Amino acid sequence: MSSSRKNTLVGVLRITMGWLFLWPFLDKLFGLGFSTPTERAWLFGAGPSPTAGYLGNATTGPLAGLFQGLAGNAVVDWLFMLGLLGIGLALVLGIGVRIAAVSGAALMLLMWASALWPVNNPIIDDHIIYAILLICLAAAGAGQWLGLGRWWSERVKSPVLV
Numbered sequence: 079m080s081s082s083r084k085n086t087l088v089g090v091l092r093i094t095m096g097w098l099f100l101w102p103f104l105d106k107l108f109g110l111g112f113s114t115p116t117e118r119a120w121l122f123g124a125g126p127s128p129t130a131g132y133l134g135n136a137t138t139g140p141l142a143g144l145f146q147g148l149a150g151n152a153v154v155d156w157l158f159m160l161g162l163l164g165i166g167l168a169l170v171l172g173i174g175v176r177i178a179a180v181s182g183a184a185l186m187l188l189m190w191a192s193a194l195w196p197v198n199n200p201i202i203d204d205h206i207i208y209a210i211l212l213i214c215l216a217a218a219g220a221g222q223w224l225g226l227g228r229w230w231s232e233r234v235k236s237p238v239l240v
Contacts, residue, residue: 085222089223090224092172092175092223092225093225095169095182095211096169096178097166099161099162099165099185100162100163100169102162103163106119106120106128106159106162107119107120109125120155127150127151127155129154129155129158130149132192133146133149134146137192137193138192138195139192139193139195140194141194142192161185165178165182170225171225171226172220172222172224172227173221173226174230175216175219175225175227176216179212179213179216180212182208182209183208183209183212183213186206187209189205
């Protein structure tokens with residue numbers, strides 16, 4: 079496979095991973111009717127906490143009490159929603175991919191820990207795979223292809239923000 083094709087695939091993978099974060103943000107914010115019904119939209123305080131449903135009811139395992147205690151906390155809600163937005167936009171646009179990938183991997187590991195132990199496999203589930211994939215995207219400099227990463231890196235001299 080040519081280098082150009084590989085780079086394009088890495089760019090597509092980065093964008094699709096970004097959409098995995100951006101979509102739940104949009105659905106929870108506007109109540110688009112997928113995992114969040116319209117009447118539960120978070121926009122302008124119309125609905126309940128975006129973390130209450132999952133953290134309050136779906137957490138299992140030895141850390142369930144910790145995560146259930148965070149359910150509905152306004153600071154946790156804002157951090158969660160801003161995290162989804164920031165990680166999603168950074169990955170889709172290809173700007174700040176390294177910091178977005180590390181942040182996204184941390185969020186995936188927290189989500190994995192909130193539902194210990196995975197049902198289909200005692201250790202590995204999709205959250206672990208996504209976390210590894212995000213770190214691979216950061217290591218590959220995935221923002222350079224099909225995104226604004228190359229343009230961004232010319233303007234920002236910090237290796238963390240590239």
